[in-house]
Amino acid sequence: NAGVTQTPKFQVLKTGQSMTLQCAQDMNHNSMYWYRQDPGMGLRLIYYSASEGTTDKGEVPNGYNVSRLNKREFSLRLESAAPSQTSVYFCASELGGTGNYEQYFGPGTRLTVT
């Protein structure tokens, strides 16, 4: 039972390049989230998917797109990377529904854009 997995663990991009961050969970959770974490700023929500087939914007969605491929997988795409997107990206999943608020986080992807 791996929980939440993310690939890659580290990535360096040049400005303007694109890439997709992958996330998968094996806990049969309904909801999945993408956050970014910058020093001193806590976690900020980029996009989330409350259930398979739905996605919604979070606090900082500009420059990103997401796909909920199936119940297990939720990917985050940077179409044209910018230095401001240098950050640590965390995926999280949650059972969902009223009262089921515990989010389980993946190990993170450390992205540097030069």
Add this chain to the structure above:
Amino acid sequence: QKEVEQNSGPLSVPEGAIASLNCTYSDRGSQSFFWYRQYSGKSPELIMFIYSNGDKEDGRFTAQLNKASQYVSLLIRDSQPSDSATYLCAVIWDNAGNMLTFGGGTRLMVKP
């Protein structure tokens, strides 16, 4: 804009002491409050949640919620060096589904 505020620290306490971490939030209608612990270079993990005014205890951890004053705190009794980490406060606002808004975190250092 709804905000969650935490002192970034570091908060330094000696081993065996009580560590007190505080968090304030801007929306009186908030219902659910969470404390996550994050070790350096690792992902956050949930350690406590509280929904009602008052105290909630779990082992060495106590969460305290005061909705009238809009703050939530985390007390760690008998602090250990292994408690050294960043503690993130998170809030679910009313009518926001299950979306969490995080504070910037407080770095705790427990010195042997």
